[in-house]
Amino acid sequence: MMNYPLLLKSPLYRAKTIFPEKEIVSRGYNGVFRYTYRDLYDRVCRLANALDRVLGVKALEHVGSFAWNHHRHLELYYAVPCSQRVLHTVNIRLFPEQIAYVINHAEDKVLFVDEDLLPLIEAVAPKLTTVQAYVVMTDNDKLPETKLTNVYHYEELIRQGDPHFDFPTFDENTPALISYTSATTGNPKGVVYTHRGLYLHCLTVLVDELGTREADVTMPVVPMFHVNAWGRPYADTWIGAKQVYPGPRPTAKDLADLIHNERVTYSAGVPTIWMGILNHVRQHPGEYDFSCVRFFMSGGSALPAALTEAYEKELGVKLYQGYGQTETSPVTFVSFPKTSLKDLPDEEKYRLRAKTGLILPGLEMKIVNEKGEEVAHDGKEMGELLLKGPWIIDSYYKDPEKTKEAFTEDGWFRTGDIATIDENGYLQIVDRVKDLVKSGGEWISSVDLENALMAHPAVMEAAVIAIPHEKWQERPLACVVLREEYRGKVTKEDLQAHLSKMVAKWWLPDDYVFVEEIPKTSVGKFSKKTLREQYDKGQLVSMY
Known part of the structure; x- marks a missing residue:
């Protein structure tokens, strides 16, 4: 066999060779932009040449992006790593001090910035020690006014660039992208993705029932600035699917409109995205046709079974659960019904879809208790999930101390x-180690309580945190957002009665707090850290 390196130029080559006419759609501030894979390849070549001849970025140097999901960001996903540089996708929702930290830690030489995000970068620019130039990505012909120096216009770079570029061949273990964790505690940790790891990750997410097809119209809502948009920019290009990018600051209406108008067949996002779209469609009956959808994928946090049921019964859409982390490229588990379980009753199927899922081909796992022993496959015994595989990290970037903590001997x-x-091989994440409620020496899953609460028709969102208890060490406190029409009508006692039918008595929360919204992390998950801080400061009180 040939010693042929697994490089990210392969998806780009196939798309321009086999599917040059296929469309890429990108929502912008000035309307919807459309072009083809042929155009994408031309612009990627021009950008790669501009990195050489204008910006002077050398091989293996880091190029930062500070951007939403759109066609220009897609071009960076190819031009930077395929020309043997490393793309650092900076999470735009980090705190300012964290944004400065990750850019400096990654040693980004050039930073590509969306026009509407310029104020965030201008605020931290004096602290940036390695950035030598900025490139503004804008729909307008002229550069906006900015406090930044040595600034380029993205479209000018593209126009000036040579449309021919000879993409080099190099070792498949060469770094391609770097992303940082969302940092619930301490500074974000850097994770470097290699060409080989991302290549194999793409191949795996294209297989089996949930794999993307050439006939699909895909819309990644998961951010390109965090964990590679779950691999969609590479996998969807490789397979030749029509791609739809939702652009800057998309609302539930924007997303629902794109699904309806572009006939989206597949999309991926966190549960809060799906809750928002569902609520918007409910408020506008008869305006949206989602019959085009093959399925949607949810990840980032636990998927409530009640949400999967609502999507299927109200919208006719199957909603599946996926799982991954920044450290795992990210996808490692996907939940779909095995053929041996196809005859399950509907209620069981909804619950099955909400499970974390089955491990992807190419990976290994084990779940171990506090003694390091593997737990029984009975769906009951809990332990920490451990992983091995070709797209799992082996270290954190320039952080040996955190690396040592993250791996077993x-x-x-x-x-x-x-x-x-369980006995069928389905994994169920029951909690983060730090979010488990440890009551009387036993574990209570905050995730299970949240899913049970969100099965109540009055509950829009629910997050459960552990609060100190003199006798039991910790007890659960439920923070609940009610649907607007139920506010002031549903009581703590109503929710307790609902939960008492679904969980053990000793799991029942000691109290409930009705809030206007659950705070979110930089990637859209419930921020339990913020809730705990609010509780400690006496700020977590019922609003209605």
């Missing part, structure tokens, strides 16, 4: 997630 990556696994 025999090389397994410690996910920090507590899970169960």
